[in-house]
Amino acid sequence: MSLTINDVKKVARLARLAATEQEAQIAHAQLSGIFGLIAEMQAVDTTGIEPMSHAQDVTQRLREDKVTEGDQRELFQSIAPQVEAGLYLVPQVIE
Amino acid sequence: MLHKTIVRAPEWEIVIGLEVHTQLSTSSKIFSGASTAFGAEPNTQADAVSIALPGVLPVLNKGAVERAIKFGLAVGAHIAPHSVFARKNYFYPDLPKGYQISQFDLPVVGKGQITIQIPSTDSEQGYEKVVRITRAHLEEDAGKSLHEDFHGMTGIDLNRAGTPLLEIVSEPDMRSAAEAVAYAKTLHSLVRWIGICDGNMQEGSFRCDANVSVRRPGTPLGTRREIKNLNSFKFMQQAIDYEVQWQIETLENGGTIQQATVLFDPDKGETRMMRTKEEAHDYRYFPDPDLLPLEIPPQLIEEMRELLPELPDAMRARFIKECGLSAYDAAVLTSDWNTANYFECVAKYSLKDGESLDNADFKLCANWVINEVAAKMNQEGLASWRFGVSDNTLGRILQRIREGIINAKTAKDLFMEFWDIARNSGYQQFGGSPRLVDQLIDERGLTQVSDSGAIEALVDEIIAANADKVAEYRSGKDKLFGFFVGLAMKASKGKANPVQMNDILKHKLGG
Structure with a gap:
């Protein structure tokens, strides 16, 4: 499978990344390199091997349903660019 | 605006499937120990995981898993012994990670079903129907965007971010707005019944999306439009009625339906397009490397079965x-x-x-x-x-x-x-x-008078004092019986044994 420059631009748009033509070209070259690696791996015979959803063969540890985190709003908002009335402010979004 | 009454057009079949987001009633969030209590000051329950500070890791809440299992058991579904969390990627400021942790191809609850009762109406007899449930999966809720005026900015409250949700997806088995509402009400009652959700619709604990399409009977499914965020049964009924009418009129006028997401405007009673399929998100789902597969041992399922009422x-x-x-x-x-x-x-x-x-x-x-x-x-x-x-x-x-x-x-x-x-x-x-x-x-001496002598005496008095009405009654004006019952009951200060009093009155008035 090969990656087109349009695929790169589409992914960039979905991730809200503004890529210039030159940046898109660079990303295309880099991503294509990764695709090459994947192609090599796909050549390996994996007949009868169950796909893994995680690299380690361990399962999820569960946490008891208890409130352990207190209010740290002031601390967290001290690094926010803009806050008001306890809210984080971001450029206006209307869908 | 289209006329509101639905013309029952038998040449069209209505097809509805529902996706319901139920907020699970845990004390803490699905992947962190922040509180889920409703109505707190903005961002005071948004911990490092909720606001997605770099380096934080999610840890799954057992209470959320237990509630999902209970739901699965209540609808007779298979509980997956092995399920996987996936990242659903999209970009919105009330989702600070840039993805929602959800489940995709391996949900915790598989196929099930519930029986719904559709109530009688003036024109139709009530009936029972089985609605199939496709799946139910665990996921996290997003935060809230406030678009009020913050000098042209949008305010973000992340208290709700990370609240556990169980998304329950039905098959497209419903054939009218009444069936969709009956299904939603049954589900609403069931999640409260088994204690997994408080069902508070004003607070958004139970939110419905309806997928609606129409087709000629016997033909393949029509193109559907999804009505988002119906938070009352009344709006659900109105929105589906309007949408169905709109689709039928569009098709009958030679138009086609575009797959789209629409919102219901309760003030106008109309559905309004939000986005078409072409602009729809490409969510790029993949297994979340931060979370290991969820294994549910048989004994946990049995424990939950024991707890079900x-x-x-x-x-x-x-x-x-x-x-x-x-x-x-x-x-x-x-x-x-x-x-x-x-x-x-x-x-x-x-x-x-x-x-x-x-x-x-x-x-x-x-x-x-x-x-x-x-x-x-x-x-x-x-x-x-x-x-x-x-x-x-x-x-x-x-x-x-x-x-x-x-x-x-x-x-x-x-x-x-x-x-x-x-x-x-x-x-x-x-x-x-x-x-x-x-x-x-x-x-207060409220004991009823069942002494027939006492009741007879009282009835005799009434008959004597109302000779004219008695004559009218005897000449065939049966309706006056109620008048005598009223007088007698009043005379007994409301305490006469009504059955006995009726008998005595009937007997004595009969002359």
């Missing part, structure tokens, strides 16, 4: 079979666990001394719970557990009726008096008590 379907069937109630009464009583439980307790407390439950007058108890108690709670908009009169107090009142000590009118007066006491306390306490029932009967 008798389910509404089973209880409804029991009320019909063992208590001799009508299908309607049984359905009303089992629409909510608190009501059903209240009814069962009232029946128990209404027994005479030494009487066994088999001999209870279930019909009497059901009538009181439905026509008096539930009606009052409805009228006053009370939560389903805020009973003004306790089950044992009402039970005692009904016991005294059954023993022939008081009549129905006295019983109702007592009940109303007690309910008023509760209302005056702001429902902080029950009105009356079993002891007060007996005390008032005693103090």
